[in-house]
Amino acid sequence: GYRVILVTSGAIASGMAELGVRPNPNDIVFKQACAATGQSILMAHYREYFRKHGLKVAQVLLTKEDLSNRVSYIHTCNVLDRLLQLGVVPIVNENDVTAIDELIPVTKGYRVNFSDNDILSVLIANAVEADMVIILSNVDGLYTMNPEDPKARLIPVVEKVTDELKRMVEGKSKLGRGGMKTKLEAAEIATQSGIPLVIANSKRRNVVSDILSGKRVGTYFKPAGKRMPAIKRWIAYGTSIKGRITINEGAKKAILKGASLLAVGVSKVEGDFRVGDVVSLVDESGTDFGRGISNYTSEEINLIKGMKTSQIRKVLGYIRQKEIVSRKNMYLMEGEAS
Template identity: 35%
Template sequence: MRDQLLAKAKRLVIKIGSSLVASRDGGLRTSHIMSITKVLAKLQADNRQIVIVSSGAIVAGIQHLQLKNYPRSIPMKQAAAAVGQSRLIRAYEKSFEKTGDKVAQILLTHEDLADRKRFLNARHTLTSLLRHRVIPIINENDSVSVDEIRFGDNDNLAGQVAHVVDADLLVIFSDVDGLFTADPRQDSSATLIPTVTKFTKSLEQSAGKSRSEESRGGMITKIQAAKHVARFGVSTLLLNGETPEILHEVLQGAPGGTLFFPHQSPLTSRKQWIAYTLRPKGQLLLDQGAVDALRQHGKSLLPSGILEVKGQFNAGDAILCLDKQGEEFAKGLVNYSAQNLQQIKGHNTQDIQKLFGSREYEEVIHRDNLVIL
């Protein structure tokens, strides 16, 4: 099954970690970038389509600006990203020129994908590039995206890109050989896990923490990205990018890395967008009857099942649904503002018209706009 999934993967998103392309002391690792691009060019020659999500702009900028320490302030990180991104894309372009391949740079922010129209425009652009055998090189627009620098990571971005381009396989190149039973840097008895078919809490607990300031993700964000794209029907392959040639070998059936299997019943594109692209603006605490109706029977959410409304949000915003224990179990687009929901929570549907004078929606969240997480 593993070999079959890898063999039939034709559209690949390759996430390349910052430590693979740049070092704080030495700047860009141009020779290693060349090693990576040779492997990817070979895959493209084998009629596979390649999309790159590359970290490393900030670290590359640190060296060029001759900064002694990794910047702490947001403006300085943004300045380093602005300087480093141009150097990073130039290094990729020079490397791919030697293999006869063309590249395109695309910088994204979360807002580009949260807006459905812009999301679809990004999909059309990337699809056109792939159709013309151009390799897109994508990064978060760190010079303007404050939230990403402070909290985000490119593992999540790579997962979002896999959704945008409708990828078959997400490849995460890191500085580890795959997912282990424990952190191999701390536990010599740790063993490599070759395949993951189910995402559990114990699986996430086996993930180690990030080792450096430059690497903002760590193993936990890689598992989360794999979990998210699995819901899209996309497999994830975690490999050691210090030996990039292993990717070609593994795709040919050799052992190596960790393969995360996709979900058997993938979400529709719209529900993928709701579940993993939109950021929730509030929360609804539900009674057990409402939880069962949504989770077990696929029903819409009615106002009678709402116990508590948390946060400030407008109609059309994404919100999270919580059970009585406070666990998040669903996400959806709400038909009423937080202010209006405070008035109708716990009421029957027919009470809406009495309270507001009209009833535009019977459901607080329609099942077509609801995703069980």
């Protein structure tokens, strides 16, 4: 049989129904209170539904930092794997009670890893090395134009998420109906990580079993090449970006040939980050071409940028690593071998 992880929403809506209150989208604490009330109700529904089929469920609430922190990420992977081994269906949701973007300090170069369940689902798929992601929507899949237009045609297979496809979704054609923009982003993450993804209509009878049996349902996004190593998948998609390191042209050329980033290649640092945080690698034109795990804090790098490795000890009193970012802990963007 199949081992399934379900990514869900609905805690806030369940809480509002339980409390008998009207939506108040501008009140963050109100939404948190509704989420806290609704989580147990939502899980009770899932427990009842799955129990009819002899299955047990477990609630897994995650925040952005749970996936951004490497140790927490590994623990999350281990817990999900153990639940699946036990025959339990994990029900995953963002922890709306504590996880709100407004509480995260906004610093230059900081970028969060997920903002909705479409993205969360593919990050979880990456974490557990899933064989497939199925995103259920209120439309049948990706269309050539607004699904309400009689001329619109369902796209059964997408070979690659191209810039043209992204522009179609972001344009005025309303191709993005059904939250298609974030679904396309999710599809790009999944396929670039080597995982196929299907977008289909949740109202279709037996939709999941039909997809798993190989029937042509919705839009199928083909995986691109072989699967990335686990550490690179996490660097590329699983974690938030905590800062930016601008490097000179010589250092960029060396990195593209397989070298690590040394202090001598650094020209500028932005953001406030710690050892082990993931940072963007930016060239002198401002183009973000990669990311990697920093071996030094932003404060330390500001002190040693542009220096040779032999000079670091004189300034800091120690050398933690010869590299600012090691090549093995680095991911380069599409079109550049990583």
